[in-house]
Amino acid sequence: MNATPTIRPGWFALVWTHLRKDLRIEGRSRESINSMLFFALLVVVLFSMAFDPTAAASRQIAAGVLCVATLFASVSALNQAWAREIRHQVLDALRMTPSDAAALFFAKALANFFFVSLVQLVLGPVFFIFYNLHPLGDTWQLALVIPLGTWALVANGTFFAALSIRSRNREMLLPLILFPIFLPALLAMVLGVKTILTGDGSDPQLLWLKLLAGYDILFMTASLLLFETVLQAE
Amino acid sequence: MNATPTIRPGWFALVWTHLRKDLRIEGRSRESINSMLFFALLVVVLFSMAFDPTAAASRQIAAGVLCVATLFASVSALNQAWAREIRHQVLDALRMTPSDAAALFFAKALANFFFVSLVQLVLGPVFFIFYNLHPLGDTWQLALVIPLGTWALVANGTFFAALSIRSRNREMLLPLILFPIFLPALLAMVLGVKTILTGDGSDPQLLWLKLLAGYDILFMTASLLLFETVLQAE
Amino acid sequence: MTPAAQDLPASTSSEPVARIQSVSRLFGDFAALRNVTLDLEPGKCYVLLGENGAGKSTLLRILAGLLLPSHGAITLFGNSTPTESRARIGYMSHAPMLYDELTALENLRYFRSLYSGQPTLAPEEALAQVGLDPALSRSLGQYSQGMRQRASLARVLLSQPELLLLDEPFSNMDVESAHQMVSLLARFRAGRRTRDPRRTIVLTTHQRSLATPIADCVLTLKAGRLVAREEGTLS
Amino acid sequence: MTPAAQDLPASTSSEPVARIQSVSRLFGDFAALRNVTLDLEPGKCYVLLGENGAGKSTLLRILAGLLLPSHGAITLFGNSTPTESRARIGYMSHAPMLYDELTALENLRYFRSLYSGQPTLAPEEALAQVGLDPALSRSLGQYSQGMRQRASLARVLLSQPELLLLDEPFSNMDVESAHQMVSLLARFRAGRRTRDPRRTIVLTTHQRSLATPIADCVLTLKAGRLVAREEGTLS
Amino acid sequence: MMKKLFLLTGIAAIALLMSWGFYQAMYAAPADAAQGDIGRIFYYHVPHGMLCYLFFTINFVASLLVLGWQRTNPARALAADAWALAGAEVGVVFCSVVLVTGPIWGRPVWGIWWTWDPRLTTTLVLWLIYVSYLLVRRFTSGSQVTTLAAVLSIFGALDMPVNYLANRLWRTQHPSPVFGGDPDAGLKDPAMLHAFGWNLLAWAVWGLAVLSFRVYIERRQQKIQHNAALAALNAD
């Protein structure tokens, strides 16, 4: 437990080194971003087909669909998050460098956040069209609730992906660990988005938003502190 | 296209050889069945959390949730379907044997069908409790619609998993190919289940059921005929 | 589908087992093999040498029918569709090509049942030949690198192929085992007679000295081209 | 966290670089290493021999701090927590330990920036040393087996480690390249002086003859035990 | 011999205590004024709810110890790991009882099996987290499992306070706290309080006994493995 991450000036340079590498690899093939986009699109289509929302009900379930679509689209990407590092034991090479583990984690989480947000930006309009939505509440709040929820998803996802890569069937393990822990944040996110879309004013104090922010801070701190332990676990 | 599968007496023995091998590997660790079960449970929880069905509406969307939950739970398992064969190029060794490819495919699909059905059996009751359901239509029809839909999912999934394993990020590719092709079957399955749950008598001629059966036969034949080509594709 | 091996007329030594005619293979715009022409005569043992990246593995995979040539033609056993002849070929690659979760014996039993209608070795016999204990209860995933290689060789021997393709079979073996392997291969090639025309071997290696005892012909690849061919002494 | 290498007093040759004290390593109830005791003296080159499954790779991974011993203790550079000393160790395994998607140069640049505050080679220099063209625009995934191995060696040389652990560095190399590697290692060990006490090498191989030119000490493992130790001639 | 006798007495005492608790719940305590006899499920539901916190806390503390001792004192870390595992297992069993008795109770009282109110939701989440903890332990092999499980346990523990506070912070379908809530809450009828106290005690003793037994088995397993390891080391 000597894992206090030392956030020195060089720390952000290190984060940037890792992040640039990830973005470069992704930029070269654009594979995961493209497939994530298409996957998210499919999920939205799938859901609107499976639920056939009538105009009135759509506003009620749209929030849920949006969040669940994000979740599933992200999980497949998160599963791949460390795949490159595992493939040829690159992770072992990284473990042997003297650089800070928390920076590696933070950079990976940032990269994933970037990808998922990109997908959301593209998908948002499609979604509104499919569900005939025009939000009745304060739309600007969406620009807070969604990134906060996404960060909760992505940061936890990156952490638990690192935890589950050691196991034999890791693709299956990640959602099993991630979903239960992410559930509270998902609920807050769904309810937050719902309040905004329906504009029913049921949440004047932005309780859901605060809850999400609290969740983010709490879990982020825990992740940064514990990542070294996870990475170095034999 | 010399790939006419020769269904001789030995053929079923061959299927059994493959199937036994898969069941043995699975039985040894019971990993994928356990994780699939838990995953499916998580998906049900997640969806009912995200959609918070009020008692009246629940009956409307329950069918969709059930089918989509099955779909997602299966995709993660299907993704693993050929993983073992890929890991150390076992598939190349299999390609070099003189045995019939269609048997390999059929056995894999059977194994997956077995696993997914087991999950559904365990999960059914949980689902009914969460959604406070008591079906109003002919419940026995569920025992037809669901297996038919599941087979559509599993057979197609096994086929397209074999198609997508060659690509680099195969975990992401499978749903991208599978979902669009599975959509008609999904729709038929959702509507079939819905008719049964709501008991609205809107489908006296079991149209959805027949549609599903037709879909199954059509796609199964195509898969059996084409699998050799897929397997031997360089 | 493929007629069982014993039903075939033993190929006369004039007719090549494999005929590679100006074969090239591209990956994207990189040429891994360029214009290779080669006949493999029955009963001989060929050793492929070459630097890293010379195209040795690529050539073997093409012979195995797992990779198609971009240009040129390949004829195996007088047959120009490679899939038809596969049952008569044994291919061992860098990877073990076996299930990690099963023991070596279970793996071999499974593979044997896929070669129905064809004479095969008993799995126990194949394992014994490569020096693995058939009763070993550990699953393959827990074997060491060299043990896996032996298991992989056992899988190939199982079907008693007429053309044996081995990609660096000695690379992770200790010297002692490597010598054992070589004499095993020599025995395999001999078959029941002194020299069975139905046992052709092609192997790649970087340890030329190891392979000399059985090499009939040494081929050298360089940057995808066949640049040298020395007939070795018949052992 | 770890002090940069040049700030440390050069270890005097009396004090071992690594001290392995009755180390055992179990996988489940299988003993891969049993009661191995060994001191690595600075500036020497150790060659680990042994059959397949003897435990060579396991020993190297333990020295690298990537695997913990089940029993016994290991002290690296006088430090008993292995993670602290890792920056001073270079480890090359069977796998390339580099990103498939990047070119060799990009890979090396990335790794160099993780060794900040420590003198490193220039990536181009490291590639040139192992005989790879730094301008090669193909990404690592398209390299052949042996080219990957060179790139992997370049990664290890980059940080100019005081303890170099190489797991079968020659296994997929052609003979010519292997000889080049050996002389490269010899030069590396010499450092700027005739014999730098801060360059210790441990390597495993099955091709004993290849390693003799630089071997100072040949260790033989058998079923997890250290059974022989021959001091070689100093080159 | 003494040990055996001691063990038998212990088992008998626990059995006695539990039957006494059963008698108290089923016969001694009066039926609930509003709910009738179904209200008696209270004496099982609530103690199990309270006790599952206890076991998850044991798991949490043990996990912290694992992380602390892991490098410095592996032997003790291994012992702590046995406690962590046992804590999670027993906790999951108790939590499962809550999740089964809850809906059984809810069906007649609320008219529905389940609803997504904060208390119910967080309880389910708690259960899911610890089941996933147990799954991770099964799926990961080798010595790293100890560390990874300990890390996961810390994340699980973050949900516990939320679960406890759920019906204190929000208005829920689930009844508000009986103990430690409003000052005017609490069991008014002394017979009910009695029955509740006895059941809490009985289930606590029973749970702790199972826990100790589980730790004992796990420790023995570890010892057997250790001996097998020594045997393997010294073989031929």
Ligand code: HEM
């Ligand atoms: C349906 C699922 C249910 C779940 C998951 C659940 C969960 C819980 C949990 C975890 C506790 C322990 C809380 C603590 O000690 O702080 C608890 C306590 C309690 N439950 Fe439930 N419960 C359920 C249903 C019900 C129902 C239907 C009733 C009665 C109508 C009920 C009445 C109570 C009462 C009176 C307490 C004690 C209150 C307290 O001290 O906080 N529960 N429940």
Ligand SMILES: Nc1ncnc2c1ncn2[C@@H]1O[C@H](COP(=O)(O)OP(=O)(O)OP(=O)(O)O)[C@@H](O)[C@H]1O
């Ligand atoms: N799938 C592929 N995509 C792109 N290039 C490839 C692919 N497979 C092989 N190559 C390239 O083809 C060339 C020959 O590769 P091959 O594996 O046949 O070499 P080799 O002679 O077996 O070398 P080694 O001794 O290192 O195994 C190499 O330069 C390699 O980069």
Ligand SMILES: Nc1ncnc2c1ncn2[C@@H]1O[C@H](COP(=O)(O)OP(=O)(O)OP(=O)(O)O)[C@@H](O)[C@H]1O
């Ligand atoms: N993760 C593991 N799980 C179980 N057993 C293992 C594991 N890793 C290694 N072993 C076993 O430990 C023994 C030693 O393995 P190791 O890889 O160290 O051998 P080696 O000397 O490097 O052999 P080779 O020359 O074949 O590479 C082998 O018998 C192997 O089966």
Ligand SMILES: [Mg+2]
């Ligand atoms: Mg090769």
Ligand SMILES: [Mg+2]
């Ligand atoms: Mg090794």
